[in-house]
Amino acid sequence: MVKDISRNRLVGMWFAAVAVMIAIVIVTGAKMGATTTALLLALSFVPPGIVLALWPAKPAPTIGDILYAANTRGDRS
Numbered sequence: 445m446v447k448d449i450s451r452n453r454l455v456g457m458w459f460a461a462v463a464v465m466i467a468i469v470i471v472t473g474a475k476m477g478a479t480t481t482a483l484l485l486a487l488s489f490v491p492p493g494i495v496l497a498l499w500p501a502k503p504a505p506t507i508g509d510i511l512y513a514a515n516t517r518g519d520r521s
Contacts (some may be wrong), residue, residue: 451499455492490500 451486469476505513 446499451495451501454499455495458492458495
């Protein structure tokens with residue numbers, strides 16, 4: 445399952461989880477100051493930013509893909 449997940453879906457699930465946590469805090473009536481709120485929001489944006497920066501949009505080509513491309517170029521004589 446982990447291999448089939450895209451980075452956009454993972455980031456979306458992260459933001460959904462953060463939204464659920466914020467809703468739980470609001471419903472329970474926990475007291476939060478401005479600095480705590482700012483820190484939690486900043487920490488909720490850091491992991492998706494790292495995922496988007498480091499996870500390649502396209503998977504790297506396999507050895508088979510590279511060999512197939514080399515054999516089908518059309519410059520055979």
